[in-house]
Amino acid sequence: MSAMRDHLIRRIRASGPMTVAEYMTEALLHPTLGYYPTRDPLGAAGDFTTAPEISQMFGEMIGLALAQSWLDQGSPAPFTLAEPGPGRGTLMADILRATRAIPGFHAALQLYLIEASPTLRAKQRETLGDTATWLDALDQLPEQPLFLVANEFFDALPIRQFLRGETGWQERLIGLRDDALTVGLGPEQSVAALDHRLADTIPGNIVELCAPAPALVQSIGQRIHDHGGVALILDYGDWRSNGDTLQALREHTPVEPLACPGEADLTAHVDFEALAAATPSAHSSLTPQGVFLERLGITQRAQSLASKLTGDALSSHIAAHRRLTHPDEMGNLFKLLALFPEGTTPPPGCDP
Numbered sequence: 064m065s066a067m068r069d070h071l072i073r074r075i076r077a078s079g080p081m082t083v084a085e086y087m088t089e090a091l092l093h094p095t096l097g098y099y100p101t102r103d104p105l106g107a108a109g110d111f112t113t114a115p116e117i118s119q120m121f122g123e124m125i126g127l128a129l130a131q132s133w134l135d136q137g138s139p140a141p142f143t144l145a146e147p148g149p150g151r152g153t154l155m156a157d158i159l160r161a162t163r164a165i166p167g168f169h170a171a172l173q174l175y176l177i178e179a180s181p182t183l184r185a186k187q188r189e190t191l192g193d194t195a196t197w198l199d200a201l202d203q204l205p206e207q208p209l210f211l212v213a214n215e216f217f218d219a220l221p222i223r224q225f226l227r228g229e230t231g232w233q234e235r236l237i238g239l240r241d242d243a244l245t246v247g248l249g250p251e252q253s254v255a256a257l258d259h260r261l262a263d264t265i266p267g268n269i270v271e272l273c274a275p276a277p278a279l280v281q282s283i284g285q286r287i288h289d290h291g292g293v294a295l296i297l298d299y300g301d302w303r304s305n306g307d308t309l310q311a312l313r314e315h316t317p318v319e320p321l322a323c324p325g326e327a328d329l330t331a332h333v334d335f336e337a338l339a340a341a342t343p344s345a346h347s348s349l350t351p352q353g354v355f356l357e358r359l360g361i362t363q364r365a366q367s368l369a370s371k372l373t374g375d376a377l378s379s380h381i382a383a384h385r386r387l388t389h390p391d392e393m394g395n396l397f398k399l400l401a402l403f404p405e406g407t408t409p410p411p412g413c414d415p
Contacts, residue, residue, distance in 0.1 A: 065323065065326060067089070067093065070096055071237075072244070076239070080237060082236060083222055083237065084222055084223045084274070085237075086321075086324070087221040087222065090324040093325070099182075100179070101325075103151070114297070114387055115157060116150075116151075120356075121154070121157070121356070121361075122153065122155075123161040123364060124356050124360070124412075125158055125295060126157060126158035128295065128359055128410050129293065129295070130161075130162045130165045130168055132403070132411070133168060133171075133293075134165070135408045136291050138167055139171070139208040141171050142173070142207060143205055143209045143210065144158075144172040144174050145176070145177065145209060146175075146176055147177040147201055147216045148213070148215070149183075151183065151186040151189075154212065155187075155190075156190050159191075173207075174196065175195065175196050176196070177201055178197055178198075179199060207286075207290050209291075210294075211292070211294040213296045216296075217296065218298050218299060218330040218331060221273070222273045222331045223271065224269055224271050225254060226267070227264045228266055229251075232252060232254045233249055233250065234248070235247070235248060235249075237321065245321070268305070269306050270304050271304045271308060271331060272334075276337060277338065277341035280341040281342065283342070284342030284344040285343050288343045288405070291404050292403075296338065296400045297355075297398070297399050298397065300332035300334060300335055301349075301398070302335050302336045303336045304337075308331045310329070310330055311323075333398075335400050339400060342402050344402045344404055345404060345407075345409075346401065347409050348413070350398065350401075350412070350414045351390075352399060353389060353393070355399045355412045355413060356388050358412040359411060365380070368380060369381070399413055
């Protein structure tokens with residue numbers, strides 16, 4: 064039995080069943096036993112691979128979209144370039160490389176990374192050197208134009224899950240059965256945040272709420288509303304929460320979410336409707352990642368890079384392009400929501 068499992072069992076015995084959000088927070092972020100503080104989870108040797116690790120083309124397209132929005136808004140200086148949950152720093156390194164030739168862009172930017180994990184902060188410093196300022200929270204960002212990318216950040220935020228009853232909701236809770244972690248249900252109750260979901264659900268449906276997400280988007284959107292900028296939020300999910308989407312990955316293989324707490328990545332699909340409702344800025348429609356990248360010219364970039372490759376390197380490159388853009392892979396599963404100031408041009412590649 065793992066140290067994290069022992070910790071969770073002791074907590075449940077002492078305090079009773081915990082919410083799914085409490086379980087995720089402990090399993091992912093406990094300072095000495097949690098998943099993120101104790102390892103580098105990315106890449107072939109880790110548990111999952113994100114789009115920037117698949118191909119440099121992803122970061123290049125994102126960088127050029129941010130730079131074009133910066134130009135469209137009059138090239139403000141100084142401005143904040145920020146990324147929450149930046150992994151190993153791969154995406155930001157590709158963004159910086161792709162934008163180096165944009166006149167004035169690098170001279171005006173102030174780079175901020177929001178990262179809680181000491182292990183990942185060290186990896187980011189290896190990748191980016193001392194070019195960044197590290198922060199613990201998004202609300203610590205300066206009050207100035209903000210150009211932000213959040214890739215697979217919101218999916219790791221803790222969720223609560225509710226089962227629709229006849230007239231209200233039963234919260235799914237993590238408890239014990241014969242000293243094993245198990246899912247149970249709390250009493251049926253009214254949940255004000257879900258009143259609007261009574262109209263489009265039936266008894267037995269599951270709806271997820273992510274309490275931290277709207278507050279984070281409100282903070283991002285307020286800066287963009289007040290000072291200008293843009294935020295590109297890319298993640299898997301859909302417009303409205305529907306069903307149990309909690310999932311765990313260990314060594315690139317799906318596992319049961321309660322099977323190995325602290326040793327597997329835990330995520331849930333993002334409810335983009337809740338994010339859009341929270342921002343005081345304008346926002347785009349929800350755009351599939353594949354469509355977004357194609358509009359930005361990823362196929363032309365892929366063809367240019369392919370002309371210099373042969374053999375296994377060429378095969379890997381073609382597979383990476385497909386993985387990022389094809390509807391059967393990440394192309395439709397991942398979506399983009401862009402935030403931008405009212406009355407300005409939406410970022411390139413997204414649906415207005």
